[in-house]
Amino acid sequence: xxxxxxxxxxxxxxxxxxxxxxxxxxxxxxxxxxxxxxxxxxxxxxxxxxxxxxxxxxxxxxxxxxxxxxxxxxxxxxxxxxxxxxxxxxxxxxxxxxxxxxxxxxxxxxxxxxxxxxxxxxxxxxxxxxxxxxxxxxxxxxxxxxxxxxxxxxxxxxxxxxxxxxxxxxxxxxxxxxxxxxxxxxxxxxxxxxxxxxxxxxxxxxxxxxxxxxxxxxxxxxxxxxxxxxxxxxxxxxxxxxxxxxxxxxxxxxxxxxxxxxxxxxxxxxxxxxxxxxxxxxxxxxxxxxxxxxxxxxxxxxxxxxxxxxxxxxxxxxxxxxxxxxxxxxxxx
Amino acid sequence: xxxxxxxxxxxxxxxxxxxxxxxxxxxxxxxxxxxxxxxxxxxxxxxxxxxxxxxxxxxxxxxxxxxxxxxxxxxxxxxxxxxxxxxxxxxxxxxxxxxxxxxxxxxxxxxxxxxxxxxxxxxxxxxxxxxxxxxxxxxxxxxxxxxxxxxxxxxxxxxxxxxxxxxxxxxxxxxxxxxxxxxxxxxxxxxxxxxxxxxxxxxxxxxxxxxxxxxxxxxxxxxxxxxxxxxxxxxxxxxxxxxxxxxxxxxxxxxxxxxxxxxxxxxxxxxxxxxxxxxxxxxxxxxxxxxxxxxxxxxxxxxxxxxxxxxxxxxxxxxxxxxxxxxxxxxxxxxxxxxxxxxxxxxxxxxxxxxxxxxxxxxxxxxxxxxxxxxxxxxxxxxxxxxxxxxxxxxxxxxxxxxxxxxxxxxxxxxxxxxxxxxxxxxxxxxxxxxxxxxxxxxxxxxxxxxxxxxxxxxxxxxxxxxxxxxxxxxxxxxxxxxxxxxxxxxxxxxxxxxxxxxxxxxxxxxx
Numbered sequence: 001x002x003x004x005x006x007x008x009x010x011x012x013x014x015x016x017x018x019x020x021x022x023x024x025x026x027x028x029x030x031x032x033x034x035x036x037x038x039x040x041x042x043x044x045x046x047x048x049x050x051x052x053x054x055x056x057x058x059x060x061x062x063x064x065x066x067x068x069x070x071x072x073x074x075x076x077x078x079x080x081x082x083x084x085x086x087x088x089x090x091x092x093x094x095x096x097x098x099x100x101x102x103x104x105x106x107x108x109x110x111x112x113x114x115x116x117x118x119x120x121x122x123x124x125x126x127x128x129x130x131x132x133x134x135x136x137x138x139x140x141x142x143x144x145x146x147x148x149x150x151x152x153x154x155x156x157x158x159x160x161x162x163x164x165x166x167x168x169x170x171x172x173x174x175x176x177x178x179x180x181x182x183x184x185x186x187x188x189x190x191x192x193x194x195x196x197x198x199x200x201x202x203x204x205x206x207x208x209x210x211x212x213x214x215x216x217x218x219x220x221x222x223x224x225x226x227x228x229x230x231x232x233x234x235x236x237x238x239x240x241x242x243x244x245x246x247x248x249x250x251x252x253x254x255x256x257x258x259x260x261x262x263x264x265x266x267x268x269x270x271x272x273x274x275x276x277x278x279x280x281x282x283x284x285x286x287x288x289x290x291x292x293x294x295x296x297x298x299x300x301x302x303x304x305x306x307x308x309x310x311x312x313x314x315x316x317x318x319x320x321x322x323x324x325x326x327x328x329x330x331x332x333x
Numbered sequence: 334x335x336x337x338x339x340x341x342x343x344x345x346x347x348x349x350x351x352x353x354x355x356x357x358x359x360x361x362x363x364x365x366x367x368x369x370x371x372x373x374x375x376x377x378x379x380x381x382x383x384x385x386x387x388x389x390x391x392x393x394x395x396x397x398x399x400x401x402x403x404x405x406x407x408x409x410x411x412x413x414x415x416x417x418x419x420x421x422x423x424x425x426x427x428x429x430x431x432x433x434x435x436x437x438x439x440x441x442x443x444x445x446x447x448x449x450x451x452x453x454x455x456x457x458x459x460x461x462x463x464x465x466x467x468x469x470x471x472x473x474x475x476x477x478x479x480x481x482x483x484x485x486x487x488x489x490x491x492x493x494x495x496x497x498x499x500x501x502x503x504x505x506x507x508x509x510x511x512x513x514x515x516x517x518x519x520x521x522x523x524x525x526x527x528x529x530x531x532x533x534x535x536x537x538x539x540x541x542x543x544x545x546x547x548x549x550x551x552x553x554x555x556x557x558x559x560x561x562x563x564x565x566x567x568x569x570x571x572x573x574x575x576x577x578x579x580x581x582x583x584x585x586x587x588x589x590x591x592x593x594x595x596x597x598x599x600x601x602x603x604x605x606x607x608x609x610x611x612x613x614x615x616x617x618x619x620x621x622x623x624x625x626x627x628x629x630x631x632x633x634x635x636x637x638x639x640x641x642x643x644x645x646x647x648x649x650x651x652x653x654x655x656x657x658x659x660x661x662x663x664x665x666x667x668x669x670x671x672x673x674x675x676x677x678x679x680x681x682x683x684x685x686x687x688x689x690x691x692x693x694x695x696x697x698x699x700x701x702x703x704x705x706x707x708x709x710x711x712x713x714x715x716x717x718x719x720x721x722x723x724x725x726x727x728x729x730x731x732x733x734x735x736x737x738x739x740x741x742x743x744x745x746x747x748x749x750x751x752x753x754x755x756x757x758x759x760x761x762x763x764x765x766x767x768x769x770x771x772x773x774x775x776x777x778x779x780x781x782x783x784x785x786x787x788x789x790x791x792x793x794x795x796x797x798x799x800x801x802x803x804x805x806x807x808x809x810x811x812x813x814x815x816x817x818x819x820x821x822x823x824x825x826x827x828x829x830x831x832x833x834x835x836x837x838x839x840x841x842x843x844x845x
Contacts, residue, residue, distance in 0.1 A: 197447045206438050209427035216389065216425050217490075218410030218439030279429045 025272020025280065025324050029287035032320070036291055040298035049301055058176055060290075060297045065180045066091075066239050066246075068289045070260045071267040072188050073235025075285045076195065076228045078268050081208040081277030082129055082136040084229065087236045087264060089147035090121050091255025094240025096151065099160025099250030107166050115237045121147070122233025126226030144261070151252050158249045170245035180242050187238055191231070192282040204228055208277020236260075266313075267292055270320050291316070338364040340532050341417075341501050346385055346395030355381050356556045358395065363501060363532040368523060370547035370564070371536045373576055374763035378556040379536045380422065383503045386534075387419040388412035399500065410439065416500035418491025420507055422761075426483055426490075428476035433457040435475055436490045460489045464522060481515035488522065492531075502526060503534045508542060509761055512628030512789050520546055538763060539790070540569050552576055576764055585796030586775040588815050594620040594799065597654070598752050598783035599639070599670075604648035608634045609807045612648065616752060616783040621774065623798025624787045625822045631807040632787045633675055636754045639785070640672040641665040653751060666699045669751035673741050673758060675787075677734070681741040684730040688715070688722050691729050691740050695748045711747075718743045719769050735759075735766020742773065753777060755786045759793060771797060791819045 037052075044051035070087050077084045094114045101110035121143065128139040172179040195201035206214035207221045215221045243254050255261075265275075271288030273280025292313065299309045341363040348356040356378045363369050371379050384390045386397060388406030397404045399415055406412040412419075426435050433454045434441075441448045442456070457471040466485050475483060484507060492499040504523070508516040516539075523546060527533055537543050543550060544564060552559040552575040559575045595618040604612035609631050616622055626632045637643040639650075641659030650658040652668040659665035662672070674680040682691055692711055711725065718739040722732055729740055738758070745753065758774065759767045774797065778784045788794045794801060801813045803825035811825045 199441045199443060199448055202434060202438070202441050202448060205430060205434075206427055209429055210425070213425035213427060214438065216409050216421065218408070218413065278427065 026284035033290040036294045064293045065184045068184045069239035070264040073232035074264040077232040079204045079208045080225045080228045085140040086143035088255035088261040091240045095244040095254040096250030098244040103160045118233040118237030122230035126229030130222040158251045160250045340365045342398045346392045359558045365530045368533045368547045370543040370550045373553035377553040419503040420487045422505045433471035501532045505536045589799045600651045602649045604645040606646045618781045620799045621784045623794040623801040626804030630804040636756045671745035671750035672754045675756040682729045689725040692743045734761040752783045
């Protein structure tokens with residue numbers, strides 16, 4: 001260093017800073033999921049329990065399905081810089097529509113009805129956000145109120161009945177693996193494919209990254225946002241069908257009790273997708289869902305009281321986002 | 334120019350926004366291989382005219398003819414498909430996407446319905462090579478590139494039309510965010526493009542580069558075409574006169590007379606932090622001190638260190654005779670230091686707030702303590718900086734660059750500072766407002782303020798400063814008296830390398 005002879009002043013522009021794969025939140029969150037699992041295993045083992053039993057692992061994965069479906073859809077919307085707070089009530093309504101339609105109609109009709117309802121709600125959300133230029137937070141909150149009013153006016157409690165043939169989706173297994181997990185895998189894979197490999201996917205990122213720049217580059221940003229909302233609501237519809245199969249009936253509290261609206265946003269953000277849009281993706285979101293599910297399972301095994309459980313979840317989410325913010329500050333001033 | 338050589342012609346273009354006419358039948362033509370400069374004060378309609386050409390605005394009247402065929406663009410994508418690329422004043426790149434993804438944004442090549450990443454990256458690499466730009470790989474994230482390289486990516490993006498070869502490139506203030514040596518690289522690139530037969534429409538406030546680059550100059554004023562002249566037949570004075578419609582007899586106000594430099598207001602001895610070393614500096618009342626240096630030499634860092642935004646970590650500093658090394662902007666403001674930042678929109682103004690709220694921002698945030706009461710009379714203050722606004726309620730975002738800068742200055746004057754630091758005081762400011770700001774700065778010095786100016790525009794620095802300190806690699810490389818030549822400054826600024834310095838201990842952080 002100081003002792004060496006005159007160094008040649010040819011050192012050109014330093015190469016762009018190399019970002020390790022670890023710094024990518026999508027990778028980090030999976031490592032975090034592994035770490036949480038390991039920690040859970042140790043803690044539970046210390047109490048004489050066994051965390052990594054097949055039954056428990058399958059249970060964790062099964063618990064991922066509903067939230068995973070919603071969060072994957074939510075990812076698409078958040079990538080464009082929008083947001084969907086109406087998902088919880090849409091799930092409730094979806095289960096009710098599914099179960100009542102199945103009670104005196106065919107399963108196929110019910111599935112189509114739920115998906116059509118979802119697409120319509122997503123379309124409405126998208127059009128209000130892009131056309132009326134209502135902030136997504138307020139627009140989808142409004143939709144949530146409207147759906148809630150509809151539910152409360154028309155359903156007083158659980159309604160409809162899901163035939164045994166459709167309950168296979170909720171309870172069957174192929175070997176040790178629940179069938180519903182394939183549903184999540186298929187939806188997530190489809191979403192991953194769409195966001196990463198299609199032009200629409202590129203435009204999702206561009207719209208969320210800088211809407212003005214995207215528009216000037218010829219991207220139809222409004223259409224992109226509307227499509228993202230429809231896509232999200234379709235995923236929510238899938239979650240509603242799964243929950244209907246699980247519950248055997250429609251329930252007005254199916255979506256709201258588990259707070260799928262805020263929970264899904266938390267999972268997306270935990271997975272490294274920026275709430276402002278433009279960065280992140282489906283892979284990270286699945287990791288976020290898994291972290292939340294593993295935490296849940298650990299707490300259940302330990303019998304921790306719900307208050308403490310929520311405190312830890314809150315701390316984890318805030319810590320994760322603080323960590324991402326530290327990494328994402330870009331270039332020094 | 335002969336008519337046969339005309340490739341692009343805009344004829345009688347008019348455009349109104351909300352009933353306000355911003356373009357009055359402007360005509361313009363462009364030949365292949367020509368660099369045609371478009372100059373005028375802010376608000377003269379240059380950018381609007383170019384946005385009409387690029388399909389972002391639909392003109393109310395007038396025609397656009399490209400290669401003899403009349404065009405009517407209603408969307409930027411159509412103009413691009415016809416071979417017209419535009420580089421906007423603000424960067425239109427996505428920092429978190431790769432170079433290739435940015436270049437092909439909105440028209441990603443597909444294979445069997447899917448984005449063909451390989452083709453996209455190959456084509457981007459090809460375009461970069463064609464432009465003679467090595468050192469950018471298509472997979473790099475844009476956020477990891479220096480500003481000058483990002484500019485190159487913008488150019489590639491503008492040229493990478495798949496339907497038709499690019500014919501026209503519109504550049505709106507491309508060198509505004511660049512330091513001099515980076516601007517020179519860009520100029521070379523523009524010349525290469527023109528040599529390949531591309532027509533370039535070049536908007537700039539930097540008249541020197543306009544004269545260096547262009548074959549013809551068109552002057553706009555208040556939305557009207559004033560004149561189009563061959564560059565070789567005119568000079569700076571004529572162009573400036575056409576732009577402002579009046580004589581700017583002296584570009585810069587007279588410097589301080591001997592004896593006007595008064596008390597010492599601020600001293601630094603051995604100041605240093607992560608990017609600065611051994612800074613010795615004295616600022617006196619009544620004196621304008623200029624700081625020169627290349628981009629990355631630490632000019633801005635120095636101003637931010639004095640202001641406590643990126644504080645010194647070593648050394649001693651006095652403000653107004655008392656020991657004080659500000660560790661936050663708030664302390665610096667309390668001590669009477671003000672900093673007009675380089676990035677007005679991000680750091681200087683609350684863009685969606687009114688002129689009034691902006692002007693009172695500092696006095697409201699940092700109530701007077703041991704400092705004379707804040708100027709209550711806002712109206713007088715705004716007159717003082719010669720602000721042209723529709724009223725105190727107008728939002729800052731709707732002001733021109735020059736008037737925005739005046740609001741920033743007013744904001745600081747309201748706090749009655751003793752020491753005023755300017756980082757690029759006239760960046761993105763038109764010629765008329767520039768002169769007003771220069772006069773104001775000199776008046777303030779004459780009233781007893783100590784002024785420090787950081788500027789990458791050497792003529793401005795030379796014209797304004799009573800003495801010039803040159804920075805290189807985070808140190809002060811030397812001091813020059815008033816009226817030093819650009820060559821002297823550049824010699825000091827570029828005199829780097831290990832030989833000129835005592836050995837520098839290896840520092841872990843690189844500069845980005």
